[in-house]
Amino acid sequence: MKTIPVFYSPEQTVHENQSFSPSAGKPVHVVRSWLDQGFPISLHNVVPLRASQIALAHDAAFVRAVLKCETANGFGNRSPEVAKAVRYTTGSMVGAALHVFKHGGVAVSPTSGFHHATWNHAGAFCTFNGLMIAVQALRLQGAKKVGILDCDAHFGNGQEDIIKKLGLEDSVRHWTFGGENITKSTAEEWLKEFPKIVSRFQDCDVLLYQAGADPHVNDPLGGTLTSEQMRRRDRIVFEVCKRLEIAVAWNLAGGYQEPLRKVLDIHDSTMAECVCAYLTNREIANEKDRKSDREKGSQKGHDHHSVRARMG
Numbered sequence: 001m002k003t004i005p006v007f008y009s010p011e012q013t014v015h016e017n018q019s020f021s022p023s024a025g026k027p028v029h030v031v032r033s034w035l036d037q038g039f040p041i042s043l044h045n046v047v048p049l050r051a052s053q054i055a056l057a058h059d060a061a062f063v064r065a066v067l068k069c070e071t072a073n074g075f076g077n078r079s080p081e082v083a084k085a086v087r088y089t090t091g092s093m094v095g096a097a098l099h100v101f102k103h104g105g106v107a108v109s110p111t112s113g114f115h116h117a118t119w120n121h122a123g124a125f126c127t128f129n130g131l132m133i134a135v136q137a138l139r140l141q142g143a144k145k146v147g148i149l150d151c152d153a154h155f156g157n158g159q160e161d162i163i164k165k166l167g168l169e170d171s172v173r174h175w176t177f178g179g180e181n182i183t184k185s186t187a188e189e190w191l192k193e194f195p196k197i198v199s200r201f202q203d204c205d206v207l208l209y210q211a212g213a214d215p216h217v218n219d220p221l222g223g224t225l226t227s228e229q230m231r232r233r234d235r236i237v238f239e240v241c242k243r244l245e246i247a248v249a250w251n252l253a254g255g256y257q258e259p260l261r262k263v264l265d266i267h268d269s270t271m272a273e274c275v276c277a278y279l280t281n282r283e284i285a286n287e288k289d290r291k292s293d294r295e296k297g298s299q300k301g302h303d304h305h306s307v308r309a310r311m312g
Contacts, residue, residue, distance in 0.1 A: 002040070004274055005107040006031065007095040009046035011088040012111060019075045021125035022260055023112035023252075024082060027089075030110045030252065033264045039271050040279060041108075046095055048087035053094075054128050056136035057162050059120035066127060074113055074127035086127045089113065093130035093208075093251055094137045100247035101138055101206050106238070106278050108271070109251040115150055115176075115210065118161040129158045130251070131208050135172055138206055147173045147201035147246075151233065152212030152253040153222035154178040173204060177215060184217065187225055191232055198240040207248045209237055213266040214254030221256050227269070234270045238277035250274070 008031050014024035034041055055063045065071040066086070069078040073086070089111040096107035114131050116124035135146045150156040155178035163172050175197060182190045201207045214222035216230055225233065241248045250270070255263035 002279070003042040004040065004271070004278065005044050005096070005099055006034070006041045007044045007046050007092040007099070007107065007109050009048075009088050009092065011048065012046065012085055012092055014079070014081050014085045017075055017077070017079060017082060019125065021075070021113075021256065022263065023125055023255075024075065024085065026112060026252065026255075026260070026263070027110045029260060029264060030267050033268055034271055037268060039275055041271075044095065044099070044107075046088050046092045049091045049094065049133070050087075053137070054087070054090060054133060056140075057119075057129055057132035057166070058117070062120040063128070066122065072122065074117060074122040074125050082127065086113075090128050090130040090133050093134045093249070096249040096251070097134040097138055097206055097208060098141060100249050101141060101143060104245065104247045106241070106247075106274060107249050108274070109249065110267075112252045112254065114251070115152055115156040115158045115253065116154070117158045119165040124154075126158060129162060131156075131210065132159055132162045132172075134208055134249070135168070139171060143205040145171055145173065145204045147204035147207040148175070148210070149198065149201065149207055149237065150174070150176040150178070150210045150212075150253075151215065151237075152177060152210055153214040153219065153224065154254070156210075173201060175200075177212070182215075182224055184224060187229055191229060191236070194233065194236050195240055198237055198246075199244065201241075201246055202244045204246065207241060207246050209241075209248050209250040210253045211237075211250050211267075211270045212253035212255070213263050214256060216255075216257065216266060218262070219255065219257055222254065227266070230266060231269045231273060234273040235277070238274050242277045 013028040017024045092109040096109040099107040116126035117129040156176035215225045
């Protein structure tokens with residue numbers, strides 16, 4: 001592995017969506033930040049999901065109503081731009097999950113807004129549950145057991161609802177940070193036990209890791225972990241998964257601090273830990289050397305334009 005695969009399309013980003021949550025408009029800013037910092041990532045194409053694919057984990061009538069803007073999405077509106085984008089955000093998560101199921105290692109979906117979406121209802125900034133849709137896509141490809149490590153600050157009620165509705169208790173191992181009553185005073189104790197929690201997913205074909213930004217101590221809807229503790233959280237996940245050879249596809253979640261740069265810093269930290277775990281220092285150095293050579297050469301303008309065009 002020479003680069004970290006990131007499944008990204010400009011269509012994942014919603015530019016006009018009035019909401020307390022910045023998640024719909026965040027993908028383009030996250031990916032731009034990763035590129036600007038020189039992280040060794042490679043952008044992979046995203047195939048938008050059809051209604052029938054989304055309905056693998058949701059009521060089909062509910063899916064059709066959202067996509068046709070006949071009922072409210074997770075942001076409480078009926079925006080056609082959101083309806084289009086959710087086909088790409090879920091497609092990004094599925095793409096990353098299927099990639100690691102086939103190739104192992106790690107892949108990234110720079111998306112948020114999944115874990116509060118239940119079988120037939122959207123809410124709390126979540127429209128469709130990309131985590132559970134990815135579970136179903138993996139099962140169609142032969143996966144026997146899929147893990148979900150949900151480290152958003154809040155309880156992953158959407159997964160719980162869909163797992164129960166579809167009778168997937170034996171096929172999905174689900175752990176959610178929001179169900180553990182972790183506080184500032186118990187955070188260090190939890191971090192000591194966290195490697196054991198991650199290790200429980202060793203028998204899973206793929207682990208879906210939701211690297212939420214809202215557990216941060218300064219988040220208005222979180223308030224538990226310091227920046228250093230957040231970074232250790234991510235380090236534990238990636239180092240344990242690398243050591244135990246657990247294929248992991250991770251995504252973003254939450255993050256409500258202002259300005260947005262504070263949230264981007266947390267997502268940057270997660271990517272930094274991912275790079276450290278999965279790429280050797282030599283591979284990182286080589287990639288940065290190649291990047292420097294490209295910037296010096298006449299090809300720079302073309303390459304830069306191509307990447308930015310894909311970012312939108």
